[in-house]
Amino acid sequence: MENPFKYGGVVRGTYFADRRSEIAELKHEMKNLNRVFLVSPRRFGKTCLLLNLIDSLKRNGFACAYIDLNAFPDIRSLAAALTSGTSKALETNKDKLLKIFSGFQKLRPKVSVDQDGTISAGVELSFDEREALSALLEGMGHAETLAAKKGKKLVVIIDEFSDLEKYNGYTMEKALRSEIQKHNHIGYIFSGSEQSVMLSMIRDRNRAFYKLGRIMELGPIKREAYTNFILNWLKKGGYKIGGEGFARIFDIGDDVPYNIQRLCNVMWDAAAESRQIEPSLIEKLPIVIARQDSPHYEILWRSTSQSQKVLLIALSKDQTAKPFSKDFQLTHRIGPSSSIKASLDSLLKKGILYKTLKGRYCFTDLFMPYWIDYIKKQIR
Numbered sequence: 001m002e003n004p005f006k007y008g009g010v011v012r013g014t015y016f017a018d019r020r021s022e023i024a025e026l027k028h029e030m031k032n033l034n035r036v037f038l039v040s041p042r043r044f045g046k047t048c049l050l051l052n053l054i055d056s057l058k059r060n061g062f063a064c065a066y067i068d069l070n071a072f073p074d075i076r077s078l079a080a081a082l083t084s085g086t087s088k089a090l091e092t093n094k095d096k097l098l099k100i101f102s103g104f105q106k107l108r109p110k111v112s113v114d115q116d117g118t119i120s121a122g123v124e125l126s127f128d129e130r131e132a133l134s135a136l137l138e139g140m141g142h143a144e145t146l147a148a149k150k151g152k153k154l155v156v157i158i159d160e161f162s163d164l165e166k167y168n169g170y171t172m173e174k175a176l177r178s179e180i181q182k183h184n185h186i187g188y189i190f191s192g193s194e195q196s197v198m199l200s201m202i203r204d205r206n207r208a209f210y211k212l213g214r215i216m217e218l219g220p221i222k223r224e225a226y227t228n229f230i231l232n233w234l235k236k237g238g239y240k241i242g243g244e245g246f247a248r249i250f251d252i253g254d255d256v257p258y259n260i261q262r263l264c265n266v267m268w269d270a271a272a273e274s275r276q277i278e279p280s281l282i283e284k285l286p287i288v289i290a291r292q293d294s295p296h297y298e299i300l301w302r303s304t305s306q307s308q309k310v311l312l313i314a315l316s317k318d319q320t321a322k323p324f325s326k327d328f329q330l331t332h333r334i335g336p337s338s339s340i341k342a343s344l345d346s347l348l349k350k351g352i353l354y355k356t357l358k359g360r361y362c363f364t365d366l367f368m369p370y371w372i373d374y375i376k377k378q379i380r
Protein backbone atom coordinates (compact mmCIF):
# COMPACT_ATOMS: atom_id res chain seq x y z
CA MET A 1 0.00 0.00 0.00
CA GLU A 2 1.42 3.39 -0.93
CA ASN A 3 2.11 6.03 1.68
CA PRO A 4 -1.23 7.88 2.07
CA PHE A 5 0.25 10.98 3.71
CA LYS A 6 1.08 13.23 0.79
CA TYR A 7 2.89 16.52 1.03
CA GLY A 8 4.27 19.22 -1.18
CA GLY A 9 1.68 19.26 -3.92
CA VAL A 10 -2.08 19.44 -4.04
CA VAL A 11 -3.77 16.81 -1.91
CA ARG A 12 -7.15 15.64 -3.16
CA GLY A 13 -10.02 13.26 -2.47
CA THR A 14 -9.34 10.55 0.11
CA TYR A 15 -5.87 11.97 0.82
CA PHE A 16 -7.39 15.30 1.84
CA ALA A 17 -8.13 15.61 5.56
CA ASP A 18 -11.31 17.17 6.92
CA ARG A 19 -11.92 20.91 6.20
CA ARG A 20 -15.62 20.05 6.06
CA SER A 21 -16.83 23.13 7.88
CA GLU A 22 -14.52 25.41 5.91
CA ILE A 23 -15.73 23.97 2.61
CA ALA A 24 -19.36 24.26 3.71
CA GLU A 25 -18.80 27.87 4.75
CA LEU A 26 -17.11 28.82 1.50
CA LYS A 27 -19.79 27.05 -0.52
CA HIS A 28 -22.43 29.00 1.31
CA GLU A 29 -20.62 32.26 0.55
CA MET A 30 -20.30 31.32 -3.13
CA LYS A 31 -23.98 30.38 -3.39
CA ASN A 32 -24.64 33.98 -2.38
CA LEU A 33 -21.95 35.19 -4.80
CA ASN A 34 -20.09 37.00 -2.05
CA ARG A 35 -16.46 38.02 -1.91
CA VAL A 36 -14.17 36.35 0.59
CA PHE A 37 -10.56 37.02 1.51
CA LEU A 38 -8.99 33.77 2.72
CA VAL A 39 -5.95 34.44 4.87
CA SER A 40 -3.45 32.19 6.67
CA PRO A 41 0.29 31.67 6.91
CA ARG A 42 1.92 29.52 4.23
CA ARG A 43 1.43 25.76 4.34
CA PHE A 44 -1.85 25.87 6.23
CA GLY A 45 -3.63 24.35 3.25
CA LYS A 46 -5.32 27.24 1.41
CA THR A 47 -4.50 25.98 -2.07
CA CYS A 48 -5.54 22.41 -1.21
CA LEU A 49 -8.75 23.69 0.33
CA LEU A 50 -9.57 25.83 -2.71
CA LEU A 51 -8.96 23.07 -5.25
CA ASN A 52 -11.08 20.62 -3.25
CA LEU A 53 -13.73 23.33 -2.98
CA ILE A 54 -13.69 23.65 -6.77
CA ASP A 55 -14.22 19.89 -7.18
CA SER A 56 -17.21 20.16 -4.89
CA LEU A 57 -18.65 23.34 -6.47
CA LYS A 58 -18.41 21.81 -9.94
CA ARG A 59 -20.41 18.80 -8.78
CA ASN A 60 -23.06 21.31 -7.71
CA GLY A 61 -23.23 22.97 -11.12
CA PHE A 62 -21.02 26.01 -10.51
CA ALA A 63 -18.55 27.19 -13.13
CA CYS A 64 -15.11 27.77 -11.55
CA ALA A 65 -11.91 29.48 -12.61
CA TYR A 66 -8.70 29.29 -10.58
CA ILE A 67 -5.76 31.64 -11.04
CA ASP A 68 -2.49 31.65 -9.09
CA LEU A 69 -0.95 35.12 -9.34
CA ASN A 70 2.49 33.60 -8.74
CA ALA A 71 2.36 32.13 -12.22
CA PHE A 72 1.80 35.44 -14.00
CA PRO A 73 4.64 37.94 -14.01
CA ASP A 74 2.73 40.76 -15.73
CA ILE A 75 -0.80 42.03 -16.34
CA ARG A 76 -0.58 40.94 -19.94
CA SER A 77 -0.25 37.24 -19.07
CA LEU A 78 -2.76 37.58 -16.23
CA ALA A 79 -5.35 39.13 -18.56
CA ALA A 80 -4.95 36.25 -21.02
CA ALA A 81 -5.11 33.54 -18.35
CA LEU A 82 -8.07 34.98 -16.47
CA THR A 83 -10.07 35.60 -19.62
CA SER A 84 -9.51 32.18 -21.12
CA GLY A 85 -10.00 30.54 -17.69
CA THR A 86 -13.39 32.13 -17.05
CA SER A 87 -14.57 31.62 -20.64
CA LYS A 88 -13.61 27.93 -20.58
CA ALA A 89 -15.35 27.49 -17.24
CA LEU A 90 -18.59 28.73 -18.80
CA GLU A 91 -18.34 27.40 -22.36
CA THR A 92 -17.10 23.90 -23.17
CA ASN A 93 -17.95 23.90 -26.86
CA LYS A 94 -14.71 24.64 -28.74
CA ASP A 95 -16.30 26.38 -31.71
CA LYS A 96 -18.38 28.64 -29.52
CA LEU A 97 -15.30 29.32 -27.41
CA LEU A 98 -13.31 30.44 -30.44
CA LYS A 99 -16.18 32.67 -31.46
CA ILE A 100 -16.13 34.26 -28.02
CA PHE A 101 -12.37 34.74 -28.23
CA SER A 102 -12.63 36.44 -31.62
CA GLY A 103 -15.13 38.94 -30.25
CA PHE A 104 -12.71 40.69 -27.88
CA GLN A 105 -11.36 44.16 -28.63
CA LYS A 106 -8.04 43.98 -26.82
CA LEU A 107 -7.41 40.27 -26.94
CA ARG A 108 -7.14 37.93 -29.88
CA PRO A 109 -7.58 34.17 -30.05
CA LYS A 110 -4.54 31.94 -29.91
CA VAL A 111 -4.81 28.32 -30.92
CA SER A 112 -2.09 25.91 -29.93
CA VAL A 113 -1.53 22.21 -30.55
CA ASP A 114 -0.29 20.21 -27.57
CA GLN A 115 2.28 17.43 -27.85
CA ASP A 116 -0.42 14.78 -27.87
CA GLY A 117 -2.15 16.53 -30.78
CA THR A 118 -5.07 18.06 -28.89
CA ILE A 119 -5.95 21.53 -29.95
CA SER A 120 -6.44 24.09 -27.25
CA ALA A 121 -7.67 27.60 -27.58
CA GLY A 122 -6.65 30.64 -25.54
CA VAL A 123 -6.23 34.36 -25.92
CA GLU A 124 -3.34 36.77 -26.00
CA LEU A 125 -2.95 40.53 -25.91
CA SER A 126 -3.28 41.97 -29.38
CA PHE A 127 -1.83 45.41 -28.68
CA ASP A 128 1.01 46.71 -26.60
CA GLU A 129 1.55 46.43 -22.87
CA ARG A 130 -0.27 49.72 -22.11
CA GLU A 131 -3.52 48.03 -23.13
CA ALA A 132 -3.00 45.14 -20.71
CA LEU A 133 -5.12 46.52 -17.88
CA SER A 134 -8.04 47.37 -20.14
CA ALA A 135 -7.72 43.90 -21.69
CA LEU A 136 -7.99 42.41 -18.21
CA LEU A 137 -11.07 44.49 -17.43
CA GLU A 138 -12.64 43.59 -20.75
CA GLY A 139 -12.10 39.90 -20.00
CA MET A 140 -13.62 40.21 -16.54
CA GLY A 141 -16.59 42.17 -17.82
CA HIS A 142 -17.15 39.53 -20.45
CA ALA A 143 -17.14 36.76 -17.83
CA GLU A 144 -20.00 38.52 -16.06
CA THR A 145 -22.00 38.87 -19.30
CA LEU A 146 -21.39 35.25 -20.25
CA ALA A 147 -22.35 33.94 -16.81
CA ALA A 148 -25.59 35.93 -16.98
CA LYS A 149 -26.32 34.64 -20.48
CA LYS A 150 -25.67 31.04 -19.47
CA GLY A 151 -27.68 31.44 -16.28
CA LYS A 152 -24.73 30.07 -14.31
CA LYS A 153 -22.97 31.06 -11.13
CA LEU A 154 -19.29 31.64 -11.74
CA VAL A 155 -16.71 31.38 -8.96
CA VAL A 156 -13.38 33.11 -9.56
CA ILE A 157 -10.59 32.13 -7.21
CA ILE A 158 -7.41 34.17 -7.13
CA ASP A 159 -4.63 32.51 -5.16
CA GLU A 160 -1.52 34.29 -3.82
CA PHE A 161 -3.52 37.50 -4.07
CA SER A 162 -1.00 39.42 -1.95
CA ASP A 163 1.18 39.23 -5.07
CA LEU A 164 -1.13 41.79 -6.67
CA GLU A 165 1.21 44.53 -5.48
CA LYS A 166 3.83 43.43 -8.00
CA TYR A 167 1.70 44.73 -10.88
CA ASN A 168 1.48 48.46 -11.31
CA GLY A 169 0.10 49.00 -7.83
CA TYR A 170 -2.82 51.17 -6.89
CA THR A 171 -4.13 51.95 -10.38
CA MET A 172 -4.65 48.25 -10.96
CA GLU A 173 -6.27 47.72 -7.55
CA LYS A 174 -8.75 50.56 -8.06
CA ALA A 175 -9.69 49.41 -11.54
CA LEU A 176 -10.21 45.85 -10.32
CA ARG A 177 -12.40 46.94 -7.46
CA SER A 178 -14.76 48.96 -9.60
CA GLU A 179 -15.01 46.13 -12.14
CA ILE A 180 -15.67 43.50 -9.47
CA GLN A 181 -18.36 45.65 -7.86
CA LYS A 182 -20.36 45.58 -11.08
CA HIS A 183 -20.60 41.79 -11.05
CA ASN A 184 -23.82 40.07 -10.01
CA HIS A 185 -23.11 36.56 -11.31
CA ILE A 186 -19.61 36.02 -9.98
CA GLY A 187 -18.46 35.08 -6.50
CA TYR A 188 -14.83 35.80 -5.66
CA ILE A 189 -12.30 34.24 -3.31
CA PHE A 190 -8.97 36.01 -2.86
CA SER A 191 -6.44 33.92 -1.00
CA GLY A 192 -3.06 34.94 0.38
CA SER A 193 -0.26 34.00 2.74
CA GLU A 194 1.31 37.38 3.31
CA GLN A 195 -1.02 38.11 6.17
CA SER A 196 0.10 41.65 6.88
CA VAL A 197 -0.11 42.57 3.18
CA MET A 198 -3.56 40.98 2.81
CA LEU A 199 -4.95 42.59 5.93
CA SER A 200 -3.70 46.05 5.06
CA MET A 201 -5.19 45.70 1.58
CA ILE A 202 -8.62 45.02 3.08
CA ARG A 203 -8.62 46.96 6.34
CA ASP A 204 -6.93 50.17 5.30
CA ARG A 205 -9.65 52.62 4.31
CA ASN A 206 -7.38 54.25 1.74
CA ARG A 207 -6.88 51.03 -0.16
CA ALA A 208 -9.03 49.85 -3.03
CA PHE A 209 -10.18 46.57 -1.48
CA TYR A 210 -11.33 48.18 1.75
CA LYS A 211 -14.39 46.25 2.92
CA LEU A 212 -14.93 44.67 -0.49
CA GLY A 213 -15.58 41.34 1.20
CA ARG A 214 -15.31 39.44 4.44
CA ILE A 215 -12.08 38.03 5.82
CA MET A 216 -11.92 34.32 6.60
CA GLU A 217 -8.86 33.34 8.58
CA LEU A 218 -7.95 29.74 7.94
CA GLY A 219 -6.78 28.02 11.09
CA PRO A 220 -5.26 24.57 11.57
CA ILE A 221 -7.29 21.42 10.88
CA LYS A 222 -9.18 20.46 14.04
CA ARG A 223 -7.24 17.85 15.96
CA GLU A 224 -10.16 15.50 16.45
CA ALA A 225 -10.99 15.31 12.76
CA TYR A 226 -7.31 15.10 11.77
CA THR A 227 -6.77 12.31 14.30
CA ASN A 228 -9.63 10.32 12.77
CA PHE A 229 -8.18 10.82 9.30
CA ILE A 230 -4.74 9.60 10.39
CA LEU A 231 -6.18 6.70 12.42
CA ASN A 232 -8.26 5.50 9.48
CA TRP A 233 -5.23 5.27 7.23
CA LEU A 234 -3.09 3.61 9.89
CA LYS A 235 -5.82 1.07 10.46
CA LYS A 236 -6.06 0.36 6.74
CA GLY A 237 -2.29 -0.17 6.67
CA GLY A 238 -2.43 -2.58 9.63
CA TYR A 239 -0.47 -0.33 12.00
CA LYS A 240 -0.80 -0.65 15.78
CA ILE A 241 -0.41 2.31 18.09
CA GLY A 242 1.21 1.94 21.49
CA GLY A 243 1.44 4.25 24.47
CA GLU A 244 -0.41 7.52 24.49
CA GLY A 245 -1.15 7.46 20.78
CA PHE A 246 0.20 10.07 18.41
CA ALA A 247 -1.32 13.31 19.75
CA ARG A 248 2.28 14.51 20.27
CA ILE A 249 2.55 14.84 16.50
CA PHE A 250 0.27 17.88 16.61
CA ASP A 251 2.50 19.56 19.20
CA ILE A 252 5.69 18.75 17.31
CA GLY A 253 4.19 19.94 14.02
CA ASP A 254 2.63 23.04 15.59
CA ASP A 255 -0.71 21.97 14.02
CA VAL A 256 0.41 23.15 10.58
CA PRO A 257 -1.06 20.70 8.02
CA TYR A 258 2.12 20.57 5.93
CA ASN A 259 4.16 19.63 9.00
CA ILE A 260 1.64 17.06 10.17
CA GLN A 261 1.53 15.41 6.72
CA ARG A 262 5.30 15.33 6.62
CA LEU A 263 5.54 13.79 10.10
CA CYS A 264 2.88 11.18 9.30
CA ASN A 265 4.60 10.39 6.02
CA VAL A 266 7.91 9.52 7.72
CA MET A 267 6.07 7.78 10.55
CA TRP A 268 4.41 5.48 8.01
CA ASP A 269 7.75 4.61 6.40
CA ALA A 270 9.69 4.32 9.64
CA ALA A 271 7.22 1.78 11.03
CA ALA A 272 6.71 -0.04 7.75
CA GLU A 273 8.33 -3.23 9.03
CA SER A 274 7.18 -3.39 12.63
CA ARG A 275 3.75 -1.86 11.94
CA GLN A 276 4.04 -0.58 15.48
CA ILE A 277 3.99 3.10 16.43
CA GLU A 278 5.60 3.91 19.77
CA PRO A 279 6.08 7.30 21.48
CA SER A 280 9.87 7.00 21.13
CA LEU A 281 9.47 6.72 17.35
CA ILE A 282 7.32 9.84 17.22
CA GLU A 283 9.97 11.90 19.02
CA LYS A 284 12.52 10.91 16.35
CA LEU A 285 10.41 11.95 13.34
CA PRO A 286 11.39 15.64 13.12
CA ILE A 287 15.06 14.66 13.18
CA VAL A 288 14.51 12.23 10.31
CA ILE A 289 12.89 15.04 8.32
CA ALA A 290 15.68 17.47 9.20
CA ARG A 291 18.20 15.00 7.79
CA GLN A 292 16.14 14.37 4.67
CA ASP A 293 16.08 18.09 3.98
CA SER A 294 19.72 18.61 4.90
CA PRO A 295 20.90 19.69 1.40
CA HIS A 296 18.29 22.44 1.40
CA TYR A 297 19.30 23.68 4.86
CA GLU A 298 22.97 23.63 3.92
CA ILE A 299 22.32 26.06 1.08
CA LEU A 300 20.36 28.36 3.39
CA TRP A 301 23.04 28.12 6.06
CA ARG A 302 25.79 29.04 3.63
CA SER A 303 23.84 32.14 2.64
CA THR A 304 23.99 33.55 6.19
CA SER A 305 26.72 35.62 7.89
CA GLN A 306 28.47 34.60 11.10
CA SER A 307 26.34 36.84 13.30
CA GLN A 308 23.18 35.59 11.61
CA LYS A 309 24.28 32.00 12.31
CA VAL A 310 24.82 32.81 15.98
CA LEU A 311 21.36 34.36 16.16
CA LEU A 312 19.77 31.35 14.42
CA ILE A 313 21.45 28.97 16.85
CA ALA A 314 20.16 31.04 19.78
CA LEU A 315 16.64 31.18 18.36
CA SER A 316 16.64 27.47 17.58
CA LYS A 317 17.18 26.71 21.25
CA ASP A 318 14.53 29.08 22.45
CA GLN A 319 11.81 29.78 19.91
CA THR A 320 9.56 31.81 22.17
CA ALA A 321 12.44 34.18 22.92
CA LYS A 322 12.26 37.90 22.43
CA PRO A 323 15.50 38.71 20.57
CA PHE A 324 15.55 42.32 21.77
CA SER A 325 15.30 41.44 25.46
CA LYS A 326 18.33 41.85 27.73
CA ASP A 327 17.72 38.36 29.01
CA PHE A 328 18.03 36.73 25.62
CA GLN A 329 21.11 38.76 24.70
CA LEU A 330 22.88 37.93 27.95
CA THR A 331 22.03 34.22 27.86
CA HIS A 332 23.31 33.81 24.32
CA ARG A 333 26.00 36.48 24.57
CA ILE A 334 24.83 38.35 21.52
CA GLY A 335 23.97 41.94 20.78
CA PRO A 336 23.64 44.88 20.68
CA SER A 337 20.00 45.24 19.58
CA SER A 338 20.98 47.24 16.50
CA SER A 339 23.05 44.40 15.06
CA ILE A 340 20.36 41.87 16.03
CA LYS A 341 17.85 44.01 14.15
CA ALA A 342 20.05 43.98 11.06
CA SER A 343 20.45 40.20 11.25
CA LEU A 344 16.73 39.63 11.76
CA ASP A 345 15.85 41.85 8.80
CA SER A 346 18.20 39.95 6.57
CA LEU A 347 16.91 36.56 7.77
CA LEU A 348 13.33 37.71 7.13
CA LYS A 349 14.30 38.79 3.64
CA LYS A 350 15.91 35.43 2.95
CA GLY A 351 12.71 33.76 4.11
CA ILE A 352 14.48 31.75 6.81
CA LEU A 353 12.46 33.49 9.50
CA TYR A 354 9.05 35.10 9.39
CA LYS A 355 7.44 37.59 11.69
CA THR A 356 4.04 36.71 13.13
CA LEU A 357 1.27 39.28 13.39
CA LYS A 358 2.09 39.46 17.09
CA GLY A 359 5.69 40.38 16.30
CA ARG A 360 7.37 37.07 17.13
CA TYR A 361 10.19 35.74 14.97
CA CYS A 362 9.71 32.12 13.92
CA PHE A 363 11.47 29.68 11.66
CA THR A 364 9.60 29.44 8.35
CA ASP A 365 10.53 25.79 8.29
CA LEU A 366 9.77 24.17 11.61
CA PHE A 367 12.28 21.37 11.03
CA MET A 368 15.24 23.71 10.55
CA PRO A 369 15.93 24.13 14.30
CA TYR A 370 16.20 20.31 14.52
CA TRP A 371 18.78 20.44 11.74
CA ILE A 372 20.75 23.20 13.50
CA ASP A 373 20.73 21.10 16.64
CA TYR A 374 21.89 18.09 14.63
CA ILE A 375 24.86 19.87 12.99
CA LYS A 376 25.88 21.40 16.31
CA LYS A 377 26.22 17.89 17.71
CA GLN A 378 28.27 16.84 14.70
CA ILE A 379 30.73 19.69 15.24
CA ARG A 380 31.22 18.95 18.90
Ligand SMILES: Nc1ncnc2c1ncn2[C@@H]1O[C@H](COP(=O)(O)OP(=O)(O)O)[C@@H](O)[C@H]1O
Pocket residue numbers: 006007008009010011015016017018019040041042043044045046047048049193221257258259261
Ligand atom coordinates in the same frame (compact mmCIF):
# COMPACT_ATOMS: atom_id res chain seq x y z
N1 LIG B 1 -6.70 19.16 4.33
C1 LIG B 1 -5.48 18.65 4.12
N2 LIG B 1 -5.27 17.31 4.15
C2 LIG B 1 -4.05 16.79 3.96
N3 LIG B 1 -2.95 17.53 3.74
C3 LIG B 1 -3.09 18.86 3.70
C4 LIG B 1 -4.34 19.49 3.88
N4 LIG B 1 -4.17 20.83 3.79
C5 LIG B 1 -2.85 21.01 3.57
N5 LIG B 1 -2.19 19.84 3.52
C6 LIG B 1 -0.74 19.64 3.34
O1 LIG B 1 -0.09 20.88 3.44
C7 LIG B 1 0.66 21.16 2.25
C8 LIG B 1 0.59 22.64 1.95
O2 LIG B 1 -0.75 22.99 1.64
P1 LIG B 1 -1.09 24.22 0.67
O3 LIG B 1 -2.51 24.07 0.28
O4 LIG B 1 -0.09 24.32 -0.40
O5 LIG B 1 -0.92 25.44 1.69
P2 LIG B 1 -0.98 27.00 1.41
O6 LIG B 1 -1.63 27.20 0.09
O7 LIG B 1 -1.77 27.56 2.55
O8 LIG B 1 0.44 27.48 1.46
C9 LIG B 1 0.06 20.26 1.18
O9 LIG B 1 1.01 19.92 0.22
C10 LIG B 1 -0.40 19.07 1.98
O10 LIG B 1 0.66 18.17 2.17
Ligand SMILES: [Mg+2]
Pocket residue numbers: 046047048159
Ligand atom coordinates in the same frame (compact mmCIF):
# COMPACT_ATOMS: atom_id res chain seq x y z
MG1 LIG C 1 -0.92 28.08 -1.65
